[in-house]
Amino acid sequence: MPEAILNFQNVSKKFGHFQALDSVSFQINRGDIYGLIGENGAGKTTIMKLITKLSPLRKGSISLFGETSSHYQQALKRTGAMIESPAAFKNLTVVENLKIIAKQNGLQSKKAIDDAIDFVGLTAKKKTKARHLSLGQRQRLGLAMAVLPHPDFLILDEPINGLDPAGIIEIRHLLYKLNHEQQTTILISSHILSELYQVATKFGFIHHGKFIKEVTKEELDKEKTAGITLEVNDVSKAAEVLDSSNIKPFSVPNDHSIFIQKADLDTGHLSQLLVMNGVVLNGLSKQEGSLEQYYTQLMKKTDEGDQRD
Amino acid sequence: MINQLRADAFRLTRLTGFYLTLLLVIGYSALITKTKSVGGIMADANENVLHHLAHSNWSIIDGIRGLTMSASVLMYVLMGLFVIIIGYEFSQQTYKNTLISGISRFQFILAKYVMLLLTILVNITIYFLTVIVTSLVLNRKLGTSWGHLLQTASITTVTVAFFISIVFSIAILILMLTSSVIISSIFIVIFPLAISMFHVDANWNWLTYVDFFGASNKVAMGTLSPSQFGPYILTCGIILVICIGFSLLAIQEKEL
Numbered sequence: 001m002p003e004a005i006l007n008f009q010n011v012s013k014k015f016g017h018f019q020a021l022d023s024v025s026f027q028i029n030r031g032d033i034y035g036l037i038g039e040n041g042a043g044k045t046t047i048m049k050l051i052t053k054l055s056p057l058r059k060g061s062i063s064l065f066g067e068t069s070s071h072y073q074q075a076l077k078r079t080g081a082m083i084e085s086p087a088a089f090k091n092l093t094v095v096e097n098l099k100i101i102a103k104q105n106g107l108q109s110k111k112a113i114d115d116a117i118d119f120v121g122l123t124a125k126k127k128t129k130a131r132h133l134s135l136g137q138r139q140r141l142g143l144a145m146a147v148l149p150h151p152d153f154l155i156l157d158e159p160i161n162g163l164d165p166a167g168i169i170e171i172r173h174l175l176y177k178l179n180h181e182q183q184t185t186i187l188i189s190s191h192i193l194s195e196l197y198q199v200a201t202k203f204g205f206i207h208h209g210k211f212i213k214e215v216t217k218e219e220l221d222k223e224k225t226a227g228i229t230l231e232v233n234d235v236s237k238a239a240e241v242l243d244s245s246n247i248k249p250f251s252v253p254n255d256h257s258i259f260i261q262k263a264d265l266d267t268g269h270l271s272q273l274l275v276m277n278g279v280v281l282n283g284l285s286k287q288e289g290s291l292e293q294y295y296t297q298l299m300k301k302t303d304e305g306d307q308r309d
Numbered sequence: 310m311i312n313q314l315r316a317d318a319f320r321l322t323r324l325t326g327f328y329l330t331l332l333l334v335i336g337y338s339a340l341i342t343k344t345k346s347v348g349g350i351m352a353d354a355n356e357n358v359l360h361h362l363a364h365s366n367w368s369i370i371d372g373i374r375g376l377t378m379s380a381s382v383l384m385y386v387l388m389g390l391f392v393i394i395i396g397y398e399f400s401q402q403t404y405k406n407t408l409i410s411g412i413s414r415f416q417f418i419l420a421k422y423v424m425l426l427l428t429i430l431v432n433i434t435i436y437f438l439t440v441i442v443t444s445l446v447l448n449r450k451l452g453t454s455w456g457h458l459l460q461t462a463s464i465t466t467v468t469v470a471f472f473i474s475i476v477f478s479i480a481i482l483i484l485m486l487t488s489s490v491i492i493s494s495i496f497i498v499i500f501p502l503a504i505s506m507f508h509v510d511a512n513w514n515w516l517t518y519v520d521f522f523g524a525s526n527k528v529a530m531g532t533l534s535p536s537q538f539g540p541y542i543l544t545c546g547i548i549l550v551i552c553i554g555f556s557l558l559a560i561q562e563k564e565l
Binding site for chain 2: 049052055056073074076079080084085089090091096099100101103105
């Protein structure tokens with residue numbers, strides 16, 4: 001059984017009359033790169049602030065490394081975070097800001113600071129004051145500060161904001177390295193879903209403060225594969241027709257639908273083929289492939305469900 | 310907490326503002342000693358002492374007394390330390406890094422107060438050392454024995470530093486409640502003036518115990534004996550506990 005690093009149980013949070021989180025529960029296991037997905041104001045940052053105790057917990061429970069939120073000061077020492085914009089002392093240089101973090105965490109090694117600077121690609125800027133760094137460089141500094149104490153759990157809120165394409169690729173490699181070489185468990189949010197898809201191993205979808213769905217990357221890949229879903233009266237007969245016409249591959253998710261893993265078929269010809277072979281076609285829909293489209297469809301379904309309720 | 314103190318000490322020594330504060334303290338002390346001009350916020354200054362200081366040739370002990378009476382102005386110089394040590398954490402939101410490092414809220418508040426107290430102590434020590442050095446350069450007489458001079462200088466240093474730190478502890482509470490460095494800085498500016506004005510105009514005698522600069526003046530003049538010091542220490546202790554306690558409550562309930 002995988003070891004739980006974070007356990008978020010029935011957590012609710014209100015700001016005045018605004019319900020920021022509504023009974024949210026999820027778990028992050030050791031080794032996960034957990035992508036938190038949601039619109040602006042969905043509650044992603046609130047979740048991260050609650051975990052790091054920057055926001056007081058009123059309802060529900062959070063446990064980190066097995067310690068409950070009221071007593072997890074020690075667990076926080078194993079956690080690194082960059083929440084909202086990266087915070088650094090503007091009048092101090094990159095290396096001085098990192099020395100402060102090292103002293104706060106009781107780190108003695110100068111090499112660890114150089115490694116962190118090197119890790120995020122800021123070596124050329126190590127003597128530059130934070131106020132003179134570009135947005136992307138400040139983002140890298142924030143990341144260096146978060147990874148410097150070699151945390152077992154890393155929380156990153158929009159870490160690729162403001163980065164150029166090369167920077168985004170570097171950060172992706174960096175997260176991969178942290179996860180694979182240092183076994184760092186990562187919770188990450190980003191608006192750039194195509195990027196998030198490339199790094200995360202598990203995804204949690206949050207909408208208007210409610211936790212909608214959690215899928216692993218494998219499940220997501222299955223669900224988001226581009227193709228055509230057919231709603232039919234007789235699945236075995238339809239499968240036979242598709243097979244004999246060499247329309248492959250396809251899968252049968254339930255007893256009234258078939259999913260053809262090809263999106264470029266002529267749907268008119270396909271429906272004609274099925275009808276001519278005595279299959280009653282109750283519905284036909286095209287499914288798109290990207291995480292963005294999956295997210296959009298999921299939110300649409302959720303909103304439709306909310307309206308029905 | 311020790312780690313936080315080390316981090317703050319490192320940060321302070323990297324900032325020009327810290328050295329500028331030291332230079333201002335040294336300059337202010339040397340200037341008063343040389344020109345024999347006493348100035349500051351005083352509600353019930355001893356007229357005889359003021360007259361003596363204005364019209365006599367200063368000995369070194371006179372310098373210590375004159376500098377103590379002028380110490381209230383130091384609040385405005387040392388205010389910069391308040392902004393650097395704790396104000397920046399909130400204006401630049403670096404408290405996020407600090408609190409995520411695993412330090413408890415109580416340790417955070419306490420570390421900030423201790424750091425303020427230590428840096429104020431260093432500055433006030435330099436303030437009084439400058440009087441002695443400047444007076445020696447100007448060939449002034451001791452006016453008393455070396456033992457008594459150093460004892461007076463030490464007691465006034467600790468008293469002034471402690472009293473200033475109490476005002477700053479109230480400013481920390483205001484910062485926690487308002488998240489505004491500006492409001493808490495305005496409080497530091499207004500506090501000694503307001504206390505002196507109310508003390509004189511409203512004739513509220515109980516304000517004697519929060520008129521910190523009045524108390525340190527009395528210590529320097531030798532008109533406040535150690536046995537009379539109890540109520541002042543008690544008042545300061547109560548204010549400190551209340552401020553640290555409420556600051557802790559405020560930061561625990563705060564959305565950071």
